[in-house]
Amino acid sequence: MPITAAAPAGGTVEQLGGESRPLILRNGEIERFERQHGVGIFAFLDQLLGRGEVKSSHCRDIVALGLVGAGLNDKSADKLVDDLPPYENHRIRAMAQDLVLAAFLPPDAGKKKADGLAGSSAQTGRKPTKRKPRSETQSAPV
16 A cells, blocks of 8 residues: 555645645636636636736635545635645645646646657657758858
């Protein structure tokens, strides 16, 4: 039995309350966040990526919603995040960024990348190109 939890597809695993906990954002949690805060998820992602100011309440709420998306009830998720002290806000911000980014990655993104590295050119349909020889006048030594 593994000691650490595996991240769910489209989610992350974070240490919260002394345990490894899965977090996942589904459409319902994303829409709930947008309604509660009056900010779209993509605008929030832009803020997390440094293109705007991020509110700690947004980060805390998206992490709590990630816990709800992974199956924790609302009250427990809110309490777990609310019990974290202010010095954890920087870590919560990082969790929020990882969670939102993970929500928009396709479940097989890592597999496609690995397959692309191991694949042959026949799979891509591209033909190898032949380099043209350089003329002697272009690169004549001085």
